[in-house]
Amino acid sequence: MNKLLDWLDERTGIRALMGEALDEEVLGGARVRYVFGSVLTYLFLQQVVLGILLATYYSPSATDAWASTAYIQDQVAGGWFLRGLHHHGSSAMVVVTLLHLMQVVLAGAYRAPREVNWWTGLAMGGLVLAFALTGYLLPWDQKGYWATQVATGIMGTVPGGEPMQHALQGGDQYGNLTITRFYALHVFVLPLTLAALLGAHLYLFRRHGVTPPAKLSEEELKAKAQPFWPNQLFIDIAAMAVCGAILVGLTYETHGAELFAPADPASNFVARPEWYFLFLFQLLKYFEGPLSIIATVILPGAVATFLFALPFVDRAESRQAKKRGPVLAGVGLVMVGVIVLTALAIVEDAGNEKYQKGLIAAHEDAEKTRELAKKGVPPAGGIAVWQNDPEFAAMELFKANCSTCHAVDGKGGQEAPSLSHFNDREWLRGAVREPRSVAYFGGTKGHTDMEAYAKEDLPDEQLDAVIEYMIQLREQGEAEADASTYDAALAKKGQALWEDELECSGCHEVEKGADGVGTPVLWGRGTRAWIADVIRNSGQAHLYGDNAEMPKFEGKLSEADIDTLADYVYRQGWGKADAEAGEGDAH
């Protein structure tokens, strides 16, 4: 080993290089307070390695980004862990950057002759935030998409900011160019810039050394001096280990980073920035209209300027903290402001019912789309993953086979009854009041037999009773009849009307197993099984008999497809009302 080192050293001078790197006197001795820079360097290097690993699976395009991220998160072995480390690593960088900044301010290390070091540090702090902002968009999920929309939107509202915004996002809208640009920034421009600044920062740091406690005299500092290797490095690496352990714990605890549903430009997602930008988000709430520039540019700009100018602002004769009260108070005020605003944002969201509901819906969507993505995402892009949903298959089946004559939600033909809200109370009322309107049987050729019932002949309360009776009849056709779906007393009244006063029974049978007279028997009418029967062959005796006009789908569609369609039609009306009633109970 030594021989090999000798050989290498002769040719490269590696020992001198290592010596140069490690043999530094730490005046006043190694201290815990000096660890932050080292921890940040460690975090940065780890982020670089993790980023490269993520890039081996991630695909930066508007159509692939979400799908490939979901693939990393939910399929690739260890993918969730590495992505989680990268995500939480960015939070850690923000936190440690702040701690580093506080330590430097407390020690007065920004003062001459270390001003340039202070500035390179501040610039790197800005880069850390730029990393966070650009990285947030890359998964192209709802959260990243909408939060980043807000950020670039802010840029667009600033005077002269619109060309900048368009240059950054590659046009006036989000798309492939937005993601390729953010990707290039995040993985090439920012890391290279940061590495260059870090080099300068370290060089300057080595030139000036640590900023030891101000109260120690020159002699004391010399006397207490310890070498960087191994004394300070040991403390540094212990701090890195603590930081690494926290990151691992956090990543396990949260099962890595969140991944929401794919970006959907048509949705109304409750956008929130990452937690360390919440103070800016909160600040924005206090300034409306033309004043918003105060929150977006003027205040953050003033704080940045103050920090950059700190070496000149600070005119105190000594580095000692007690001599620099105003400066420390100024920085402290900014920190308190940031913390208070962040806390306010969190508290407000916690009490915001709409936001909380939106968040629950967003998590449900996330879970569903990620499950669907396991079957493979169609190349049309992230939101096309919904095509894997059985509901989408049902809609496609309906479009292909039914919509020439039947409409749903206003889309489709008018030759046959509209199936929006099919068979719910409102639909049934309409069928009795105006059976010949195009929404019902007006478009069909033969169905002119049923007369419309006007209010004079059938007052509303009587109609309601009859409708309830019809719903009871439908429910009796279910395999497991649920008496709670109708009002039994009202249905009984309806039955009496039906049998004694109205003329319905002249054309409609209500007995199970009876044959109709070219009109549907109402027992079990409207269940899924009944709808499937109509789809198979509406000319059956208990359905429309000789009056049937609808084509038979028996033999044309598979039984599974017929069941899918029947379920789809059922859910347009009764099923939907059912589900909503159920939800109402739950809340």
Next chain:
Amino acid sequence: MSTDDQDSTPEAKSPTPAAHGGEDEGRRTFMKVGVGALGAGLAGIVVAPALKYTLWPLAEGTEVTSGGDDFAIVGQRSEFGPEPVKVDIYADRVDAWNKTRNVKIGSAWVVEREGQLVAFSTVCPHLGCAVDYSPEDSKFKCPCHRSAFGLDGAPEEGPAPRSLDALELSNDEDGGGLISIRYERFKQGTEDKVKIG
């Protein structure tokens, strides 16, 4: 601390303990070992999962790309004869995170031999170029390294180590004479025909 001490470090393993406030060698060794151990641990946080993650496509039971495992219809029986016809094979393909319906996954030559249809993959068994058909001399020819194959797929010239790879072909007499092929890929450059995947 003397300047001599600083200058001597590249050669010396460690600075003289006495120079640092009388720190004993044991403590310094502990710190050095600690740096090594903690550093290795920190690296391990990423390296261990990274290995699993990077090599995941090779893991058992993992299928990153798939498609065309079933027979794909390529045409009617009447379209094929003693002159080879090239057909494209379409199937649903899963490629990592994407699932694409009905995309081209490869192609094959279909030719009638003694009344029976046979299908050959167009992938040259040598190094994977697409094999062409040359009607002048009735041979399949690879444009890359001049391998040539007879109509029965047997290698006749060039470096190809084996015959063209025959693909399973099904002639559905009842279904109106539709011809379908099961598309597969095989290892290149070997004498034996070994299926990939």
